[in-house]
Amino acid sequence: MRTLFLFFTLPILGPACAQADALTTLTGAKGQQWTVIGSSDQAGGACKEGDATYMFSAKDVVVKKCTGGAWKSSTEVLATWAAGGKNGVAFGGEKYEVKQLPASAPACKGHEHCVRLATMPDGKTDATRTIYLWH
Secondary structure: OHHHHHHHHHHHHHHHHHHHHHHHHHHOOOOEEEEEOOOOOHHHOOOOOOOEEEEEOOOEEEEEEEEOOEEEEEEEEOEEEEEOOEEEEEEOOEEEEEEEEOOOOHHHOOOOOEEEEEEOOOOOOOOOOEEEEEO
């Protein structure tokens, strides 16, 4: 009977565990800052278009993007999602799948802690956006 219970409950718990993994990957124990690979160093003050950092916590993400040569900050609500056998996080009106990558992946450029956030198609278009982050 116990085996049968586990057989039926594990598939139900699977997506919830995977969601926690995506969130835990991004937030760490207390929250973490991730930088878009190839971004300028924030300490220098100057930045270039495309530079960005993301500070993830359990409930929100602070996004800092370079706009007109200066850093601009916004805070977005962070949520988890699961649908169609996939899961991840959502913020800024987009749903992202989160995948940890090895430092040897070409996009990681040797950064040990590297992730890929890929948007999910919205059903209207197959266009996706990919963000590579390191910390």
